[in-house]
Amino acid sequence: MNINRKNGVRLAAVGAAAAATMGFFSVGAANADTFIPLPGGSITQTLADGTVVHVNLTDESANVSPSMGSTPLHRNVWVNGxxxxxLEGAGATGADIQPGYVLACQVDFGAEAGGEAGSAPVVNADGTVSVPVDGGTSAGVTLGPGEAVSVDILDLEAADAYxxxxxSAYNSFEGTDGSVTWADSTLGVSGCAGYAQARSYVxxxxETDNVSSTVTxxxxxxxxG
Incomplete structure (x- = not known):
């Protein structure tokens, strides 16, 4: 399965479920898109030093379309969220937000949203994906059945020290509140002859004076499809 990504990303660093259902709208009788509203989710974790981290995923949806290849091996997905x-606590001074999606060919994600603290990328031995597997922002990744790849949504450019x-695949903020929004970010999937799934993650x-941790x-x- 080859995976390609194009981004239409809007960022917002600002102060401050229900089961998914499917709807259909036509862009031509032969190539109907499938619009999928998604429930998002939330998680709260308390770190070892007492810092409390609240993460929310809202306004999430996907639009699945047959690609221009017009074969079962090709799929395009536009995602929004x-x-x-x-953050709460005396040591809370900011954080990095890294949204992305896991795309998989013939892999069972399970059915529930959720999260973990200190998660590391892994595909479990039983074929389920519990945390994003390695993938980064590289396009053209090839996967066989039972494999998955994580794709970063953000690709932020900045001048380096030289x-x-x-x-960067993450958006940094200072203080206690931050957010990032993406709209019509496109994920292209090709080469998967079996069923394919996707799942968002944040x-x-x-990092505080006393602890460094990642909440997923x-x-x-x-x-x-």
């Missing part, structure tokens, strides 16, 4: 973070260009990395929130899995 907003990740918001609120005047060159650096890229990694929030928090999972969205609800959805079919991409």
């Amino acid at each position: 907003k990740a918001s973070v609120h 005047g060159g260009e650096s890229h 990694n929030v990395s928090v 929130l999972w969205g609800q899995p959805f079919s991409i």
Whole structure:
């Protein structure tokens, strides 16, 4: 399965479920898109030093479309969502927000949204995905049946210390509140002859004087054909 990504990302660093249902709208009788509203989710974790991390995923949806290849091996997915973070505690000075999606071919995600603190990327031995597997922002990743890849939504450009260009998959904020919004970010999947699924995640990395930890929130899995 080859996975390609194009981004249409809007960022907002600001102060501050229900089961998914499917709807259909036509862009031509032969190529109907499938619109999937998603419930998002939330998680609260208390770190070892007492810092409380609240993560919310809202306004989440996906639009699944047959690609221009017009074969069962090709799928395009446009995704939308907003990740918001609120920190509590004397040591809370900011965090990094890294949203992304796991795309998989013939892998069972399970059915529930949820999250963990200090999660690490892994595909379980039984074929389920509990945390995003390694994938980064590289396009053209090839996967066989039973494999999965994580794809970062953000690709933020900034000048590095030497005047060159650096890229980042996370949005940093200072203080106790931050958020990031993405709209019509496109994920292209090709080469998967079996069923394919996707699932959003939000990694929030928090570092205080006494602790460094990552809290992961999972969205609800959805079919991409």
